Amino acid sequence: MTTDIARSPGNFRLGLRTFLDNRLAVLGLVIVIGLIVFSFVGPLFYQTDQVHTDLNSVELPPGSPGHPLGTDQAGYDQLGRLMAAGQTSLIVGVGAGLLGTVIGALWGAVAGFFGGAIDSLMMRVVDALLAVPAIFLLLVIAAIWRPTVWSLVILIALISWLVPARLVRGDSLSLRVREYVQAVRLMGGGRWWAVSRHILPGSLGTIVVSASFQVADAIIYLAYLSFLGLGLAPPTTDWGGMLTDGVDYVYSDYWWLIYPPGLAIVLIVIGFNFIGDGLRDSFDARLRRR
Amino acid sequence: AQGDDIDRDVIRFAEFPGVVPNWILPITDPGHNGSPNTMQFSFLMWRPLFWRGNGAEPTLDERLALAEEPAYADDKRSVTVKLHDYNWSDGKPITSRDVEFWINLIKHNPTRWSGYVKGNIPDNIDTFEAVDDKTFKLTLTEPVSADWFTGNQLSLIVPLPHHAWGNGDDDRTEAGAKAVLDRLMEESKKPAEYATNPLWKTVSGPWTLSKYTTDGHITFVPNNAYTGPAKPTVKRFEQVPFTTEDAAFNALVAGDIDVGPLPFKNLNQRERLEKDGYTFVPWRNWTVNYLALNYNNPETGPLVRQTYIRQAMQSLIDQPLIIDKVFNGQGAQQYGPIPLEPANPYATVKNAPFPYDENKAVTLLRDNGWDVKPGGQTTCKSPGTGPGQCGEGIEAGTPLAFEAIVTSNRRPVLLEMQSQQSVFQQKAGIAFQVQPTPFAQIITEAFAPCTREKPDGCPWQTAVWGGGSNVQPYPTGEQLFHSTGSSNAGHYSDPKADELIEASITGGPEELKAFEEYLAQQVPVLWVPNPSYQLSMVRNGLQGADGQNPYSGVTPELWNWKK
Amino acid sequence: MRWEETGLAALLEIEDLHTHIHRRDDSVHAVDGVSLSVGRGETLGIVGESGCGKTMTALSVMGLLPPGGEITAGRITFDGQELTGLGERELAGLRADRIAMVFQDPLSSLNPSMTVGHQIAETFWLHRDVSWARARERAAEMLDLVGIPGARGRAGDYPHQFSGGMRQRVMIAMALACEPDLLIADEPTTALDVTTQREILELFDELRDRFHMAMILVTHDLGVIAGRADRVAVMYAGRLVESATTAELFARPRHRYTEALFKAVPDGGRRADGPLENIPGLPPDLARSLTGCRFAARCRHVQDDCTAGEVGLVEAGAGHLMACLHPAPAEGAALQVRDRAEAPPAVPEPAAPAPATPALAAEALVKDFTVGGAWQRRKVSAVAGVSLEIGERETFGLVGESGSGKSTLGRLLVALDKPTSGSVVAGGTDLFSMPARDLRLRRRDLQLVYQDSAAALDPRMRAGSLLAEPLRIQRIGDRGSRMDRVARLLDDVGLPRNAAERYPHEFSGGQRQRLALARALALEPKIIVADEPVSALDVSVQAQILNLMSDLQAEHHLTYVFISHDLAVVRYLADRIGVMYLGKLVEVGDRDEVYQRPLHPYTRQLVEAAPKPDPATERGKRVVIEAGDPPSATEPPSGCRFRLRCPLAQDVCAEVEPQLQPAAPRGGSVACHFPLVD
Amino acid sequence: MTGYLLRRAGQAIIVVLIVSAIVFVLLRLLPGGPARAILGPSATAEQVLEFNREQGFDQPIVIHYLSWAGGLLRGDFGYSYRLNQDVLALIGERLPKTLSLTVLSTLVGLLITVPLGTLQAVRRNKPVDYLLTGVVFVVYAMPVFLLGMLLIIVFSQTLDLVPPQAPQGSTLGEIFAQSDGLILPVATLALLTVAAFSRYARSATLDNLGEDYVRTARAKGALSRRVIGRHVLPNALRPVVTLLGLYVPFLFGGSLITEATFNYPGMGLLFWEAAQNRDYPILLGIVLVIAAATAIGSLLADLAYALLDPRVRYAGA
Numbered sequence A: 001m002t003t004d005i006a007r008s009p010g011n012f013r014l015g016l017r018t019f020l021d022n023r024l025a026v027l028g029l030v031i032v033i034g035l036i037v038f039s040f041v042g043p044l045f046y047q048t049d050q051v052h053t054d055l056n057s058v059e060l061p062p063g064s065p066g067h068p069l070g071t072d073q074a075g076y077d078q079l080g081r082l083m084a085a086g087q088t089s090l091i092v093g094v095g096a097g098l099l100g101t102v103i104g105a106l107w108g109a110v111a112g113f114f115g116g117a118i119d120s121l122m123m124r125v126v127d128a129l130l131a132v133p134a135i136f137l138l139l140v141i142a143a144i145w146r147p148t149v150w151s152l153v154i155l156i157a158l159i160s161w162l163v164p165a166r167l168v169r170g171d172s173l174s175l176r177v178r179e180y181v182q183a184v185r186l187m188g189g190g191r192w193w194a195v196s197r198h199i200l201p202g203s204l205g206t207i208v209v210s211a212s213f214q215v216a217d218a219i220i221y222l223a224y225l226s227f228l229g230l231g232l233a234p235p236t237t238d239w240g241g242m243l244t245d246g247v248d249y250v251y252s253d254y255w256w257l258i259y260p261p262g263l264a265i266v267l268i269v270i271g272f273n274f275i276g277d278g279l280r281d282s283f284d285a286r287l288r289r290r
Numbered sequence B: 001a002q003g004d005d006i007d008r009d010v011i012r013f014a015e016f017p018g019v020v021p022n023w024i025l026p027i028t029d030p031g032h033n034g035s036p037n038t039m040q041f042s043f044l045m046w047r048p049l050f051w052r053g054n055g056a057e058p059t060l061d062e063r064l065a066l067a068e069e070p071a072y073a074d075d076k077r078s079v080t081v082k083l084h085d086y087n088w089s090d091g092k093p094i095t096s097r098d099v100e101f102w103i104n105l106i107k108h109n110p111t112r113w114s115g116y117v118k119g120n121i122p123d124n125i126d127t128f129e130a131v132d133d134k135t136f137k138l139t140l141t142e143p144v145s146a147d148w149f150t151g152n153q154l155s156l157i158v159p160l161p162h163h164a165w166g167n168g169d170d171d172r173t174e175a176g177a178k179a180v181l182d183r184l185m186e187e188s189k190k191p192a193e194y195a196t197n198p199l200w201k202t203v204s205g206p207w208t209l210s211k212y213t214t215d216g217h218i219t220f221v222p223n224n225a226y227t228g229p230a231k232p233t234v235k236r237f238e239q240v241p242f243t244t245e246d247a248a249f250n251a252l253v254a255g256d257i258d259v260g261p262l263p264f265k266n267l268n269q270r271e272r273l274e275k276d277g278y279t280f281v282p283w284r285n286w287t288v289n290y291l292a293l294n295y296n297n298p299e300t301g302p303l304v305r306q307t308y309i310r311q312a313m314q315s316l317i318d319q320p321l322i323i324d325k326v327f328n329g330q331g332a333q334q335y336g337p338i339p340l341e342p343a344n345p346y347a348t349v350k351n352a353p354f355p356y357d358e359n360k361a362v363t364l365l366r367d368n369g370w371d372v373k374p375g376g377q378t379t380c381k382s383p384g385t386g387p388g389q390c391g392e393g394i395e396a397g398t399p400l401a402f403e404a405i406v407t408s409n410r411r412p413v414l415l416e417m418q419s420q421q422s423v424f425q426q427k428a429g430i431a432f433q434v435q436p437t438p439f440a441q442i443i444t445e446a447f448a449p450c451t452r453e454k455p456d457g458c459p460w461q462t463a464v465w466g467g468g469s470n471v472q473p474y475p476t477g478e479q480l481f482h483s484t485g486s487s488n489a490g491h492y493s494d495p496k497a498d499e500l501i502e503a504s505i506t507g508g509p510e511e512l513k514a515f516e517e518y519l520a521q522q523v524p525v526l527w528v529p530n531p532s533y534q535l536s537m538v539r540n541g542l543q544g545a546d547g548q549n550p551y552s553g554v555t556p557e558l559w560n561w562k563k
Numbered sequence C: 001m002r003w004e005e006t007g008l009a010a011l012l013e014i015e016d017l018h019t020h021i022h023r024r025d026d027s028v029h030a031v032d033g034v035s036l037s038v039g040r041g042e043t044l045g046i047v048g049e050s051g052c053g054k055t056m057t058a059l060s061v062m063g064l065l066p067p068g069g070e071i072t073a074g075r076i077t078f079d080g081q082e083l084t085g086l087g088e089r090e091l092a093g094l095r096a097d098r099i100a101m102v103f104q105d106p107l108s109s110l111n112p113s114m115t116v117g118h119q120i121a122e123t124f125w126l127h128r129d130v131s132w133a134r135a136r137e138r139a140a141e142m143l144d145l146v147g148i149p150g151a152r153g154r155a156g157d158y159p160h161q162f163s164g165g166m167r168q169r170v171m172i173a174m175a176l177a178c179e180p181d182l183l184i185a186d187e188p189t190t191a192l193d194v195t196t197q198r199e200i201l202e203l204f205d206e207l208r209d210r211f212h213m214a215m216i217l218v219t220h221d222l223g224v225i226a227g228r229a230d231r232v233a234v235m236y237a238g239r240l241v242e243s244a245t246t247a248e249l250f251a252r253p254r255h256r257y258t259e260a261l262f263k264a265v266p267d268g269g270r271r272a273d274g275p276l277e278n279i280p281g282l283p284p285d286l287a288r289s290l291t292g293c294r295f296a297a298r299c300r301h302v303q304d305d306c307t308a309g310e311v312g313l314v315e316a317g318a319g320h321l322m323a324c325l326h327p328a329p330a331e332g333a334a335l336q337v338r339d340r341a342e343a344p345p346a347v348p349e350p351a352a353p354a355p356a357t358p359a360l361a362a363e364a365l366v367k368d369f370t371v372g373g374a375w376q377r378r379k380v381s382a383v384a385g386v387s388l389e390i391g392e393r394e395t396f397g398l399v400g401e402s403g404s405g406k407s408t409l410g411r412l413l414v415a416l417d418k419p420t421s422g423s424v425v426a427g428g429t430d431l432f433s434m435p436a437r438d439l440r441l442r443r444r445d446l447q448l449v450y451q452d453s454a455a456a457l458d459p460r461m462r463a464g465s466l467l468a469e470p471l472r473i474q475r476i477g478d479r480g481s482r483m484d485r486v487a488r489l490l491d492d493v494g495l496p497r498n499a500a501e502r503y504p505h506e507f508s509g510g511q512r513q514r515l516a517l518a519r520a521l522a523l524e525p526k527i528i529v530a531d532e533p534v535s536a537l538d539v540s541v542q543a544q545i546l547n548l549m550s551d552l553q554a555e556h557h558l559t560y561v562f563i564s565h566d567l568a569v570v571r572y573l574a575d576r577i578g579v580m581y582l583g584k585l586v587e588v589g590d591r592d593e594v595y596q597r598p599l600h601p602y603t604r605q606l607v608e609a610a611p612k613p614d615p616a617t618e619r620g621k622r623v624v625i626e627a628g629d630p631p632s633a634t635e636p637p638s639g640c641r642f643r644l645r646c647p648l649a650q651d652v653c654a655e656v657e658p659q660l661q662p663a664a665p666r667g668g669s670v671a672c673h674f675p676l677v678d
Numbered sequence D: 001m002t003g004y005l006l007r008r009a010g011q012a013i014i015v016v017l018i019v020s021a022i023v024f025v026l027l028r029l030l031p032g033g034p035a036r037a038i039l040g041p042s043a044t045a046e047q048v049l050e051f052n053r054e055q056g057f058d059q060p061i062v063i064h065y066l067s068w069a070g071g072l073l074r075g076d077f078g079y080s081y082r083l084n085q086d087v088l089a090l091i092g093e094r095l096p097k098t099l100s101l102t103v104l105s106t107l108v109g110l111l112i113t114v115p116l117g118t119l120q121a122v123r124r125n126k127p128v129d130y131l132l133t134g135v136v137f138v139v140y141a142m143p144v145f146l147l148g149m150l151l152i153i154v155f156s157q158t159l160d161l162v163p164p165q166a167p168q169g170s171t172l173g174e175i176f177a178q179s180d181g182l183i184l185p186v187a188t189l190a191l192l193t194v195a196a197f198s199r200y201a202r203s204a205t206l207d208n209l210g211e212d213y214v215r216t217a218r219a220k221g222a223l224s225r226r227v228i229g230r231h232v233l234p235n236a237l238r239p240v241v242t243l244l245g246l247y248v249p250f251l252f253g254g255s256l257i258t259e260a261t262f263n264y265p266g267m268g269l270l271f272w273e274a275a276q277n278r279d280y281p282i283l284l285g286i287v288l289v290i291a292a293a294t295a296i297g298s299l300l301a302d303l304a305y306a307l308l309d310p311r312v313r314y315a316g317a
């Protein structure tokens, strides 16, 4: 992906223009940046104790003094909690999503490009890893290492690279027989050149869209981890964990424990997917207009 | 949604979520010893000599016993038991040979029985003597207190149908006994045949099995030849499996079950269910709940070996607040080795020796040479073993810090410990890192063999696996707190405690009280609130189901629909 | 009798059609006031420079404009019924049943995941109240009609399993399935070799006669127009600039564009006689609003009034309309089909002696492909033992019908594919036994211009990066010097320097072709294999490229292998010509010799089938096309591969495979038992 | 073709064996082993030793694995001590439940996804598209347990239309006899499928709508419905098929939580409980099943892909 697209400013500008023309993509960008600012900058202005519980003020409704969004079952300020959780979710989501996508894209591109036995081998590795249930891996790893934010990034990335690997491999299989990829040989270029300059950029649309799904998936993944009791150690939390905890109160009228984290997840999923759609369009030179 | 369309021929009872009874032989092998297998399943068909639990009380229920009250000799070294005139379902009488059959099987296969504790039954039975068909006499190796022996030992005996299960007098030889038990256990490993295998048709209890599926759909029908005191009044007793307590709750809402659990988190749905025709009955179990401390951990062992540190930490646990906020009022305070609830004649320590008192905690630590920094990190200022010093094995600058492995399977427990983490840190500068960990892993770690000399087996520092530990009917605590106790996870070892425990086994109420008071004072583990075992909803009109057995047993023969 | 003379209304009438394609910032005025009419049984030919709106006119009639396309003004009347503004359902009822269209690009226009039989049958089934089985039957009939060998069996195949020419015939079969009243054929024969092309055109004629079918024939091939069209419309930049009967137009082209177009036709001359005439400059940008004569900027006869105001169509004779203020004189401007080569050159040039060290020497090249399902694999013998030597600075033309293995041979010559057996020696070393590293370096000397330039250029890269890529791969120069080189390359191929910023899809076909050529030149190779570099271009752009190629050869001392099925083009450029048939080289010889006195019966058929841009010769021409279709490369006939279609075939042909042998005394070689020596 | 299938089958067996070996090694790596987790806190040290001896945990890992794998050859998948049942019997009992749930919901999901994605593509950037996009993302962002719970609250507890739990019973006959119980769990998983796939279906349809062959189809006089249904759809299904092949393990994860929510003890739940309780024989047995299913899914996806795209037919390895 280090082709001229990144180097040539004109190209970048064109892409940016196409991107900015896409109203949904801009909306996605606004949402994501908004959530990033909310999570990372918000706590500077809205300071709350997100470390210590306070059993004396649990489940206060929104609008209680000092708690515009109320408090949760442990007495944390819900608004501050959303910010703290957002940091974790965004780091894990973006980190794992991108890492997984990069690994997967490379793997898939190489497998598809070489084809034949190498493809079979690499795809069977994917099959094998897909077949080891993720929850099982998490459980084993939780028993050996204590989960931290960064170990979860790596862990989720290791689980999630399989899907982009498959998708990119499909693209790669069809791209490698294109004449413009074969022409690389004619120019004396090696395989790595073909993969990095033509196959990967050619599959960029798939990669970007799947990356946006991967980011969303990683964030939702954290919810499942919490649900299964494999989440992060308190007081660290994430939107998924908050939602999981909040779901316990689905029969109570504590809507502020469910809707805000739920909304945050919906927004981040929508945001990244809109950006992904927009990026795909702006990477595709044929769709660009001068 | 309900009302008159209730089927009064049947009682439907929710099994404990995620647990399906799967061992029919009343001799449970290790791993199949949970109360769902015994108290809720095989004991419905084969009654123990003495029934643990009397209504909601943890004492024995003489109504359901198979024998009259045992007669102990004055030297407390022998006991004579006279069986009631009850019959097996095939009409044959229940005799002392059936009791001997059980003892023989256990005696020759002690480790294959989950209830076996070295030195206890059957090791402490010197001789068995059948006085007549209905009377037998046990001579013991040591003197015992009657309450202890009846409550904790005789209640384990389950007379088995020797005429149906035995093979002549084979069980009297070691090889024969092994062969017989082998065969029985082999049959018990075929759950798919539980309802059909003729072996399991000879029962002493009020029920026989009519349907059993391996996924937990179980139907009992009355044993028509039952000669015991309370005969079933319904045509069927059905046990219904649930994957989660949410699923069971949904079934309650749909009116599909007669007795089932209300999840803690849905406590505010109580009124809704009450409107639907259910009664709220919290189910209290005879357990103690605590935060286990590892005395052999190389890092924190020296800390928890200091009584004043344990006492200081105990002073920082605000049990009423936790019960109120975390368990929504559904739990009992607890300050010693004998639970205060369910109501019982044993507990004497009714007032907390260490009620919540942050000043006391700080003072205790300061007085013992700690530099206490509430909100920060408390460290040892003056090391040494003298008065006013931190204590043995604690160097200057040692932080007062622990890691707690806490069950991740129960959210309220996790929240409880999470709040404790804050309190410890904020009030006394004690670091207490909560690490959510799956239950299986905690007990694997916490019960791993580990000694102070070879501490590599015990990396854990403190642990909460949730649900606490069961207490014996006569609550002497030798398994939990004696230095050789089989369930003494943290390897607590105090010569005085050992002495008091041993005395309580042979002695009377006085000795029991001394033991209880000493341990309450010593805080061998940090006592934490004891939440209810289950918040049951019982359908209105189902009488007798409200006295829920503190050993989690069920006695549907005592339940009946109001006409 | 022509329809105008019958007094009946035209079948299709287009009046002042304006079709715009809206883009975000602007719109392309693809069709800008075109009026046309076609009567029953009539064939209207449309010619014009690439991008002048021919296809858009056709699509306007069909109501199938691309997204953003809109008819902004004008009327289209079909058989008395107004088409513009007709509902989707009514239009659907007309399409294929009464108005059918053959699209320009036959591969992408076929559904890749549906068998061709199914696709043809669907057309029939949609409009006729017949059973599906009957429709399938009809599909097989149609395939047979367009000359697909083994039609019944092939109906179950998918489009990609057909060669380019066959796919085009499938499109045609689909369009004809319902025997429409009007057929719009957009470049229907570009991918076809001359013999097949002739068969198809003959089929059109037959249908026209039988069902009184009207036809609009869009093509760049003036030879085809000359032979088939009753009237011709010439378009330029969205406008109709001239229209007349075929004979009239070819005899008296009046518009200066038409005139220039005719001059660009390679007419059997050779390079030595001077470059082809072409039209300098580029057509105007249709997104801008234009006034005046669109051709003014490139016109040699331009005067001030040309750009002053609109230039309308005026009558220039009976049924002859044109829009030119300063037209060519009515007499004397006729397209002179100066078939100079008809008369042998006064002094026959000696056949270029095979040089001592050939630039490129192929020895017994064989290439087999394996195709077919995994259940049964079949072998395709694409190249079956070809040996040839090409001297330095020579241009070797390779001709032959579609699927005869020309492209495959070309790819082998530059070592892009590995042959099944055989060797290619370039610069004294065998390319295939070279270590991979060395071969990579040797690549600099060997370049291929792909048959399809659009496919050979990465759509995501700008022209500048595309041209710099070979330099970067070979690590030649630094960034700055590479940029200089790119700029010079663009100059060389006559593209503006700012083209470096554009993406391939933003070029016209001719420009793209030049881009591909420029990339091949970037490494300053010694040998270039150019595969059909002009097949889809109108004659003026074609002339541009051919001139460029010969200039470059003179300048850089290049050796060319020039592959084409267009005989006139090869004849113009090549020194020697090789004729391929079914994987074999059947004849090699000097260009004129091969054309004028072909030795191989197949060569003679090819030469005779080639259409000439002269209505008089084309009309009366009757070419005997031998029965039998090209046999499949899967099961090549034994012995001589051509024998099944050869009028001279005898028993020996089936038994003994003829070898390529010198045909003394006149030079050249032929692989035939019965060469046509007079 | 036969050769291809045989080769793929061989590869699948190797994959399954490798997966089982990975899982086996990971399990042996777990500190403490399974004994305590299964026997409980009160088991004595002798009982733990006895358990380890019986189950082979005192053997070196290679021998242990080989003896387990040898058992497989004899059809012996091991015995779950904790559940007191034969692993093969357990899987045989649970698999039909999970299969009926997942297969049904995938089918239902696809039946919704495909027209939905197509509709969105055809109505691109119109209100319908935006609305459906929004709904899809909300469902996508919703964890399964929440989705299931909401469905129960709305359709079972509030509207009282369907039972809150899946059919009880272990044979397929019993399950389908109470098929109204399947509605909610199937709906939950199907919604998940829809959310996961419809974006891909939409963009693939969009890609294809711009292709020339669509114009050809219209030029034949086919109406929109036929053009979309017969021409665009088969081509647009390709990415969906690729994803379907990957979907097996994903579905398994989704079914775990659905099974828990709807009181439907299938294989997902069995696996989860086994994992939590360190019930190794069950874990290994189910991993075998999943690995086989994944391998089959991958093969079927490749075959289906080839069926949908004749251009790649048999081109794959």
Ligand SMILES: Nc1ncnc2c1ncn2[C@@H]1O[C@H](COP(=O)(O)OP(=O)(O)OP(=O)(O)O)[C@@H](O)[C@H]1O
Residues within 6 Å of the ligand: C021, C023, C028, C030, C048, C049, C050, C051, C052, C053, C054, C055, C056, C057, C066, C104, C286, C509
């Ligand atoms: N989808 C489109 N969007 C924008 N402009 C287009 C589009 N399709 C065609 N054009 C422009 O419309 C003009 C007319 O195109 P058209 O396809 O009718 O040309 P043509 O005469 O058929 O050329 P050719 O001989 O190359 O097929 C061209 O200038 C082209 O650039």
Ligand SMILES: Nc1ncnc2c1ncn2[C@@H]1O[C@H](COP(=O)(O)OP(=O)(O)OP(=O)(O)O)[C@@H](O)[C@H]1O
Residues within 6 Å of the ligand: C163, C164, C165, C369, C370, C371, C380, C381, C382, C400, C401, C402, C403, C404, C405, C406, C407, C408, C409, C451, C565, C633
């Ligand atoms: N990759 C391939 N796989 C299988 N068969 C092939 C392949 N490439 C070419 N062929 C077959 O080899 C034969 C020769 O093809 P080739 O492309 O060389 O023909 P050509 O002479 O260039 O035809 P055209 O004039 O249509 O370009 C054809 O029958 C073709 O179907």
Ligand SMILES: [Mg+2]
Residues within 6 Å of the ligand: C054, C055, C056, C104, C186
């Ligand atoms: Mg065109």
Ligand SMILES: [Mg+2]
Residues within 6 Å of the ligand: C406, C407, C408, C451, C531
């Ligand atoms: Mg070719």
